[in-house]
Amino acid sequence: MILVTGGAGFIGSHTCVELLDAGYEIAIIDNFSNSRPDVLDKIRTITGKDFKFYEADLLDRDKVELIFKENKIDSVIHFAGFKAVGESVSIPLKYYHNNITSTLILCETMAKYGCKKIVFSSSATVYGDPATVPIKEDFPLSTTNPYGATKHMIERILTDLYVSDNEWSIALLRYFNPIGAHESGLIGENPNGIPNNLVPYIARVAVGTLDVLNVFGDDYNTHDGTGVRDYIHVVDLSKGHVKAVEKVSKSTGVEAYNLGTGTGYSVLDVVKAYEKASGKKINYKITDRRPGDIAMCYADPAKSLNELGWKAEFDLERMCKDSWNFTVKNS
Numbered sequence: 443m444i445l446v447t448g449g450a451g452f453i454g455s456h457t458c459v460e461l462l463d464a465g466y467e468i469a470i471i472d473n474f475s476n477s478r479p480d481v482l483d484k485i486r487t488i489t490g491k492d493f494k495f496y497e498a499d500l501l502d503r504d505k506v507e508l509i510f511k512e513n514k515i516d517s518v519i520h521f522a523g524f525k526a527v528g529e530s531v532s533i534p535l536k537y538y539h540n541n542i543t544s545t546l547i548l549c550e551t552m553a554k555y556g557c558k559k560i561v562f563s564s565s566a567t568v569y570g571d572p573a574t575v576p577i578k579e580d581f582p583l584s585t586t587n588p589y590g591a592t593k594h595m596i597e598r599i600l601t602d603l604y605v606s607d608n609e610w611s612i613a614l615l616r617y618f619n620p621i622g623a624h625e626s627g628l629i630g631e632n633p634n635g636i637p638n639n640l641v642p643y644i645a646r647v648a649v650g651t652l653d654v655l656n657v658f659g660d661d662y663n664t665h666d667g668t669g670v671r672d673y674i675h676v677v678d679l680s681k682g683h684v685k686a687v688e689k690v691s692k693s694t695g696v697e698a699y700n701l702g703t704g705t706g707y708s709v710l711d712v713v714k715a716y717e718k719a720s721g722k723k724i725n726y727k728i729t730d731r732r733p734g735d736i737a738m739c740y741a742d743p744a745k746s747l748n749e750l751g752w753k754a755e756f757d758l759e760r761m762c763k764d765s766w767n768f769t770v771k772n773s
């Protein structure tokens with residue numbers, strides 16, 4: 443059985459669907475801090491399969507231990523964690539305490555029960571402002587905010603863990619920019635309040651709940667001056683987790699993998715693609731740069747192809763189409 447922490451969240455829920463479809467038994471632990479209970483039934487509806495669910499906080503050591511007592515957990519996919527960059531700057535201790543301590547409790551409990559296989563939800567944010575693109579896994583790591591620092595620190599903790607005990611098998615998955623939704627329109631990304639990220643914001647402009655997109659700067663050194671990112675369909679990203687679970691189950695070691703498409707699109711490219719997918723006009727205005735943003739970030743996904751046998755399949759048009767379908771069904 444695979445334990446999925448944060449399995450009710452955006453990437454977690456899509457990954458649970460892929461795991462169930464691939465025939466795995468799963469248990470989910472989630473405290474709904476940034477998700478909703480109805481997601482669980484939607485996962486059941488999509489897959490026609492059931493799973494164990496624990497409503498609990500990973501900081502609750504006794505509850506975490508109970509899961510390992512009650513189930514034979516073979517491997518863990520660890521999504522749970524706070525992820526808002528801006529909030530992490532204003533409330534750093536909340537981020538360090540939650541993200542780091544929960545991972546320590548999880549790994550200590552795993553070690554106690556002899557479960558030494560973990561797939562960790564990391565981020566391309568660990569590359570900081572890369573000197574060149576595309577980004578390879580062996581590029582130097584640096585971070586510019588507490589959220590990113592927790593991802594970097596957890597990678598380090600897991601690496602040290604492997605050094606101390608070579609029986610561990612660890613995959614550090616560095617996500618680029620996950621967008622889109624399941625084609626059913628049942629699960630997707632629906633942040634509370636005003637979205638921080640580009641595509642959820644565009645979706646609300648398209649559906650009419652927000653008036654205008656602020657494009658954060660058009661003076662970057664990119665093809666149209668707006669920031670370039672590697673947007674990846676969340677279903678492709680989720681399939682990468684299934685491949686990573688297969689990998690950690692049959693080998694030991696600690697390895698980082700980029701999960702991106704390898705193609706960069708600008709903010710205005712995404713606006714155009716979303717207009718086409720939705721048939722709606724996206725009003726936008728150019729504003730100042732957002733502090734901490736970089737010009738370009740896109741992956742070299744070759745290592746994931748060579749070592750995991752994974753590559754992204756869906757294009758930007760499909761990502762926007764699925765985002766729009768989810769938005770229309772859930773607004």
Ligand code: UFG
Pocket residue numbers: 525527565566567590617618619638639640641643655656657658659668669670671709732735739
């Ligand atoms: N952008 C806008 N207007 C908005 C929101 C975003 O112009 O309202 C621009 C940004 O400046 C950037 C691009 O759209 O050029 C993408 O921004 P996002 O906020 O969607 O994503 P980021 O690349 O900033 O950050 C994402 C995740 C982080 C993660 C990082 C890793 O949100 O958690 O990728 O590279 F750390």
